[in-house]
Amino acid sequence: MKFLLRTTLFYLFITLIVFGVGGIITYNIFIDAIQLETDRYLIERYRDISIYMKEDPGFSSISDSKIKIIEINEMPESPPGRRGRFQFTDTLVWHQGLRRMENNRKLTSFISTKKNNYRIEIHDVIVERDDIFQSVFKSQTRLFIILGVVMVISSFLISSWMFRPFNLTLEKIQSFNIKSLQPTVLGKSGIKEFDILNGFINQMTEKVSSDYRNLKEFTENASHELQTPLAITKGKLELLLQQENLTQDHIDLIESSYESIIHMSKLNKSLTLLSKIENEEFSNKESINVSLELNKALADFNDLIKLKNLKLEKSIQDDVELENDKTLIKILLNNLLQNAIRHNNEGGEIILNLTKSTLIIKNTGNEQDIPGEQMFERFKKGKHSEKNTGLGLSIVQKICELSHYGISYDITKEWHKVTITF
């Protein structure tokens, strides 16, 4: 929910409560005012009557249905109402014109002339409470609707005006891509809080971009710079090998140095590849026939499979297509097959299964004491392999992660199983 929509709704809710309470207050004020006016009017009439009765002691009668004059013997001792000589009550009186009982206000008082004592009752119609309630409700509702409409419109206008710099900032952050190496540049908005925020974001993205660039350059340079000394050392060892009269001891020394150099250059290659994949340098997406690629890779490995006397059982569905970078898919398949062959036992088995949704590679191998999911960690090696780099499966996992494929590694006794779900 948008920030402004939420605040507007919140304010509307508060206004609703205020309008409700306000309505009750208004209603009460109306009722009090009307009652006061009616009472005043009734007192006015009473005064007229009392003057008339005192001036003309033998008054005949007053022909008004709203006035009742009753003769009494004695005046009551205490005044009839709280408000001095008058007592006001609400009563129901038959209304001739409307032909129903109507709410009336009644004044009761006593008067004593030279001739007799009288009780006087005067009543008149007052405005009904229902009517007052309805009109108050009507006016409050209309006001509320007007206010609501004005608030929604104005908040919309304010949001597009006041929050413009903020929305701009949001847009820029969303479009920020670490790989473009472009820090965001956010201008001044003239609002203090937004300017602080923008300044902070500018600084942060600049730092992130430069860190990323440095890291990338470092990895690239480190691996390039390593290649030349590796090539030199390798070459020197090869030249040394060509010398006549080498003893077996010499040869052994050369061999182990040579192997270390090779191991180092393999490590270097794998790390470079891994960082290239992480940097998404392989992003040339196209439709790839995975079945075809898998069969090709298998043909390449045929020699090695035969050499280790492995039994290959494959069921490859035809024309499984994936949208991905060709190099990535090749690396993925190669690494998986290599893994299945290298860690296999002499005369072991490989079971391959490719469908439209999954690729399963099962192979026999040594029992491992590390859990399957740890096999993806960098430099994690099983207890029986010392010479490999320990990066093959990390590369596989990285490719799966970037391509949004699921991957799992299960070990049950001597069976290792890698499952990839597309």
Added chain:
Amino acid sequence: MKLLLVEDNQELAKNIITYLKTEGNICEHASTFRDATDKVVVYDYDVIVLDIMLPDGSGLNVLKELREHQSDAGVLIISARDSLEDKIEGLDLGADDYITKPFDLSELNARIKAIYRRKNFKGNKEIIFNEIKINIDSTDVYIKEDPISLTQKEYELLIYFLSNQNRVITKQSIAEHLWGDQADMFDSFDFVYQHIKNLRKKMIQAGSTDYLDTVYGLGYKFNTKKI
């Protein structure tokens, strides 16, 4: 064979020159872009081994220079970067092959010879060594004029040995030559032994001298001094 090596690293250049010179090749050296272009304009070479990253410019520009002078020298590019763009650009500019550091000298040597063969054996593409004759086009191999049948790998192996006569070639280098990156991950080199054993058997059966020496633990050597 007359070679030009364009490489700014002195030690690496020394390695390569030492290895190549023992076969009686003439091998000149240029360590800068400027030096290289000067030499390329004045002299003719059979093969130029070119490092892309030079202190004063890209080796790819040397290629452009060569093209302008319509030189027919073969070019082998050396790069520290295993990047596809460099490879494609180099090959587009007329390079014949591409090798990435760190490489084996025996591999470099074999590649240079392959380029040289392609450029020079016009019409008659044959390698002849004593009783061994290889037709490069048809990939037929003859021992004393009798054809023998070799597998693809055995054939490549034989060429590799013939390109690096009297050198100790490590089994790792052989594995990488035959299987490329796939050999990269293997710690067992038994499969190299298997192929060499088969090749040796076939050749001896056909009446060839056993030229292959085993250098224990390390690799093999095609020894020509055995007759």
